[in-house]
Amino acid sequence: MPLFDRQKRDAVDQLVEDFTHHRLGRRSFLQRAIALGLSASAAGALLAACGESTPSPPPRGTVDLLTVWGSAEPDSFSFRPVIAPFSAKTGIPVNTEGTRDLNAVLTSRIQGGTPPDMAILPTPGKMQELVRQHHLIKLDSFLDMTKMKADYAQSWIDLGSYNGGFYALFYKAANKGTVWYNPAQFKADTLPIPATWEDLIKLSDQLAGAGKYPWSMGVESGATTGWPATDWVAEIYLNESGPDMYDKWVTHKIPWTDPSIKSAFQKFGKIAGGNHYINGAPQSIVATSFQAATYPPFTSPPQAYMNYLGDFAVGFIEAQFPNAKPGTNFDFFPFPTINAHYQGAITGGADVVVALKDTPAVRQLVTYLATAEAQTIWVKRGGFTSPNKSIPLSEYPDAVAQASAKMVNSASSFRFGAGDLMPSALQTAWWKAMTIFIQDQTQLDSILNSLESTAQQASTS
DSSP states (O other): OSOOOOHHHHHHHHHHHHHTTTOHHHHHHHHHHHHHOOOOHHHHHHHHTTOOOOOOOOOOOOOEEESSSSSSHHHHHHHHHHHHHHHHHHOOOOEEEEEEOOOHHHHHHHHHTTTEEEESSSSSHHHHOOOTTTTTOGGGGGGGGHHHHHHSSSHHHHTEETEEEEEEEEEEEEEOOOEEEHHHHHHHHHHOOBBHHHHHHHHHHHHHHHHHHOBBOOOOOOTTHHHHHHHHHHHHHHHHHHHHHHHHHTTTSSSSTHHHHHHHHHHHHHEEEEEETTTTTHHHHHBBBBBBSSSSSSSSSOOOOEEEOOOTHHHHHHOTTTTTOHHHHHBEEEBBBBGGTTTTEEEEEEEEEEESOOHHHHHHHHHTSSSSHHHHHHHHHHOOOOTTTOOOOGSSSSSSHHHHHHHHHHEEEEEEEEGGSHHHHHHHHHHHHHHHHHHHHGGGHEEEHEEEEEEEHHHHH
């Protein structure tokens, strides 16, 4: 009886060909062979038959790091110079593997018994899940927490902690408290920078009354269409109801039908559905990609005056308008204050460094990545906001990047985007619900009731 059926035999033949032609390393060869159903000994024998002896374990100093940055992405190119001096100084190679589907890849590797030494996660929710499953190493078992508390605001320490242990280093931050505008155009039209929500609505009405569109907005994002609108609601909620209520909301300690949540939706609805606020609304909002929605305030003449999106909007703006000067032709103002008690509160995101194995090399790399020295390397290259407050603002490449970093490090409270902290089924339902709400705000009560039902189901699954 044949050892493999035809499909498996073909897969093994392809595996051998890939290895023979150096398209596959020994470690990947073994991992794929085992995934095809071969035992470890059979995989080793097959490797030997390809002209290689069974590989010895990787050097004790090697670190395998799974990241959210694919090998050809700008973030990957910017991360490599961060790692290079570490390896040069310590002699420890860092093998990085990038994937956009990190959660699935990491789960698969853990279940297969081949977890990476370290990972950089896109949200803290995955970190908490891995802690509950006993897969992560406590970083406070070797990090100098006195130094950490001097370099990082307590909110970052809290976000990286679970049940009294510190498990996650928040690394590359995103500021979602930013409203983008053209300073030169505002100056030409003698427009004020709104400091409060009332000021924002007054300015929007002023522009709309003059026949201009105050806002551009787009929530189209393929399978994740709707998420930019959830960022709006989260930022409004934190600024209106505060961090304690925000935490209760994302952990479902209050129902989605709570008046505070309804109020945040309604405030967002004022922008999305305001009279002459957005060209072609509401249909255009759902049909326009969030990247394209950043462009209208910076055309000549402007097609709109403001756009709300995280500080990563800079990349879209600079790519579309390469001659635009930061601080002159594009800038942001902080999301306006809604409740004075919570002035300076912002939502955002960050990539999260975690350790799955406790080795001397892992300890050295985590300790290095936490330093201002390591993070300054990427800060200088641009596109990186560090939570480490010991990095001087002067290290950031321009005034806009400096202002965003200052906001992050001086925030009265910082909270992760609400959707990223919720169960995936609820997050997906919320994205879809926002597209429904944008097109028909009269359905708000039924939308909130539906989200509450989804939240209840998610909490029991």
